[in-house]
Amino acid sequence: MLRRLSFIVTTVIFWHLCSAVTLAETKKPEQLDKFLPGPLEVIIPDPLLPPLWDKQPLTLEQRQKLETALDELNQEAAVTLQGGDRVKAYEIWNRELRLRRLLGSLAEVQALSRVGAIAWNQNEREELKYITQRLQAIQKPKPAKKKDAPKTPDLELWRSLGEAYQKIRVPKLAIEAYNQVLALVRQQKDTTAELETLKTIGELHLSWFDYLSAAATYEELLGFATIQGDGVNEIAYLQQLAYIYQQAKQPQKAINVLDKLVKIYTNENNLTQISGLKIAIATNYESLGQENPSLLQQAFNNYQEAYTTAWQLQQFVIASEALQKIIALYRSQGQIEAALQTSQILLTAEQLATNFYGLMQAYDEMGKLYLERQQYPQALTAFQKGLELAQELKHQEAYFTQQIEKLSTPADK
Secondary structure (H helix, E strand, O other), X not given: OHHHHHHHHHHHHHHHHHHHHHHHHHOOHHHHHHHOOOOOOOOOOXXXXXXXXXXXXXOHHHHHHHHHHHHHHHHHHHHHHHOOOHHHHHHHHHXXXXXXXXXXXXXXXXXXXXXXXXXXXOOOHHHHHHHHHHHHXXXXXXXXXOOOOOOOOOHHHHHHHHHHHHHOOOHHHXXXXXXXXHHHHHHOOOHHHHHHHHHHHHHHHHHOOOHHHHHHHHHHHHXXXXXXXXXXXXXXXXXXXXXXXXXXXXXXXXXXXXXXXXXXXXXXXXXXXXXXXXXHHHHXXXXXXXXXXXXXXXXXXXXXXXXXXXXXXXXXXXXXXXXXXXXXXXXXXXXXXXXXXHHHHHHHHHHHOOOHHHHHHHHHHXXXXXXXXXXXXXXXXXXXXXXXXXXXXXXXXXXXXXHHHHHHOHHHO
């Protein structure tokens, strides 16, 4: 009885295993994706693979045949996606990506990059995870055996890795890849490639809001431009650095860069750029003045220079901006009389700029300054002028009306 029971159990197990094998063999390759820990991790048996594919390298004819078949899979996946079956489309693409590995790392990375860009646009997070993992496996392969000769770094492969990481929006890994590219092109003394790579790295740091690293990269680019006498790029890198230091809240470094730009434009007699730069310099001195009030004089001086230069060049919009900054600075220091005198100049600047909105705002500012000095009739006149402009512009009419009503009430005078 025990022997018969043992035979039955053994038979059932045998047929169960046979059924499992048969089931696996009848499933299409793309259907196996859902049973794998990661659909791109291993190459599984596939009808497109030639015999002994895992025992010997593919011949040229086999490679060409496989490449054609994989291109067709890519087209099939794209059509399937367009038809609305996203799950099926990515199953086909995963099959293609697995098999691309047999055509070499570069071909595989380029395919991963292509599919990764599509997955990013469609917010396919799971697919992006698989692609990122596979790219990392290619970037950091298993250590070679002692008997194997160390592989020579592949510049084109590292570039493709960097581009792939960019497409799937993983800037940190992209920077790692481009740093390898940078090291290789420097070994080759390829200055053009070095500059292009540095630009890419700088842009990636900015995309990650890593301003300190971006600054270091653009300082390096600036050094190249200065040595090569490349004036156009020197200005471009200085402008970028001014923005970076501003975002990084490093006002002194921003001032240093802006001062260099002022000198360059002055030497080129390109005075139209000076006023805007002077306003930027003054703004940074104001930031420094929060901890060191003595630097507020430097802020005032630069605003004054910006206003004077802009007025001479009839840049009345910029002149108005500088005057507004001067008024605010005077007011912060309690110098109301000086602020009022400057407001009179601002009115003229706004009129010359035909900036009616700015003129309305100037009357509003003047009215507030008169209120601080308790000069109510003058404040009322300023607000009335402001209301006239507000009515023309159909903007802030209620605000000016309210100010006038307050001043027209005897108890408030």
